[in-house]
Amino acid sequence: MPKFDITIAGEVNLDLILYGLPDELPPERELLADRMMLTLGGSSSILAHNLAALGSRVGFQSRIGDDDLGASALLPLQKIGVDISQLRRVPGPIKTGLTVVLQRAAWRNMVTYSGTIAELTWEDLDFSYLGNSRHFHVSSFYLQRALRPRIPELFRKMKEAGLTTSLDTNDDPDDTWEGGLREALRYVDVFLPNEREAQKAAEVDDLETAIRKLADLVPLVVVKMGRQGAAAQRGKERFTSPAIKVEAVDPVGAGDSFDAGFLHNFVRGADLTACLHAGNLAGAFSTTQPGGTEAFRDTRRREQFFREHS
Numbered sequence: 001m002p003k004f005d006i007t008i009a010g011e012v013n014l015d016l017i018l019y020g021l022p023d024e025l026p027p028e029r030e031l032l033a034d035r036m037m038l039t040l041g042g043s044s045s046i047l048a049h050n051l052a053a054l055g056s057r058v059g060f061q062s063r064i065g066d067d068d069l070g071a072s073a074l075l076p077l078q079k080i081g082v083d084i085s086q087l088r089r090v091p092g093p094i095k096t097g098l099t100v101v102l103q104r105a106a107w108r109n110m111v112t113y114s115g116t117i118a119e120l121t122w123e124d125l126d127f128s129y130l131g132n133s134r135h136f137h138v139s140s141f142y143l144q145r146a147l148r149p150r151i152p153e154l155f156r157k158m159k160e161a162g163l164t165t166s167l168d169t170n171d172d173p174d175d176t177w178e179g180g181l182r183e184a185l186r187y188v189d190v191f192l193p194n195e196r197e198a199q200k201a202a203e204v205d206d207l208e209t210a211i212r213k214l215a216d217l218v219p220l221v222v223v224k225m226g227r228q229g230a231a232a233q234r235g236k237e238r239f240t241s242p243a244i245k246v247e248a249v250d251p252v253g254a255g256d257s258f259d260a261g262f263l264h265n266f267v268r269g270a271d272l273t274a275c276l277h278a279g280n281l282a283g284a285f286s287t288t289q290p291g292g293t294e295a296f297r298d299t300r301r302r303e304q305f306f307r308e309h310s
């Protein structure tokens, strides 16, 4: 029996979320936010945290700086039970990554200092550790600047070791959608883009065509569609699942939380409809508190929310 249900190689960073700012930010003015939250961010770290909260055994390889932000990111991961024994803390001028989110009522700006996110390398990885699992996942393909050229090889290695694999690219800051994505998808079992990312990755501008094109490349495409819920395509088969209605505080980490709900069930062999519903539950639950992981720290509230909406 492998040690982990899911191993993840990826980034740890923090999210600083500011609420209540005006849409326009005039230069040289002192602007006041009415609320803030400094919380665990990073697609990989949010996924790792929320998978562990759901009860998965999670092994996580990453790099952080030897700084206060890095230390504060480790605490919630450790507390919720993510194995961080292989996570490297590297001193030097490059600091733990930080994303500043300027959350408005219906949209947000996001500014990321990549820091150590872009520093994770092939040499940092322990393949026997990552391979000692049922499933392997990579998030934030385009932020992993040092690792990215070898991500296809990494997926290939994990497939050869008998694991199933998944990828959530998240956005490409350069908006080119190149850099070996097609090559990586050859070794991916579950591809988890949102609507925009699906179209970008497929190089088309309508979602239907994108889903069909992607389904020719990977066994299972799962598209996250915000308030529309989610859809999955497996060969010619289509599955859909509506979103859960909630009062959302912010959508930060909703996609990563969806991944957690989906993958937690996927590795346990649940059917696709159940996986999609679990993804929607986790995504919606994440929006009920600031950031991507705050909601998941309250186990009783989560269990109640999941019960009420199942």
Ligand SMILES: Nc1ncnc2c1ncn2[C@@H]1O[C@H](COP(=O)(O)OP(=O)(O)O)[C@@H](O)[C@H]1O
Pocket (backbone or CB within 6 Å): 193, 194, 195, 223, 224, 225, 226, 227, 228, 229, 230, 243, 244, 245, 246, 248, 251, 253, 254, 255, 256, 258, 279, 280, 281, 282, 283, 284, 287
């Ligand atoms: N306002 C919302 N109400 C209910 N569920 C939501 C809401 N926003 C997101 N979700 C859930 O979270 C999932 C991921 O959100 P989405 O915005 O599509 O992805 P991403 O965060 O990757 O852009 C959705 O598929 C849905 O299940």
Ligand SMILES: [Mg+2]
Pocket (backbone or CB within 6 Å): 168, 170, 194, 255, 256
């Ligand atoms: Mg996402």
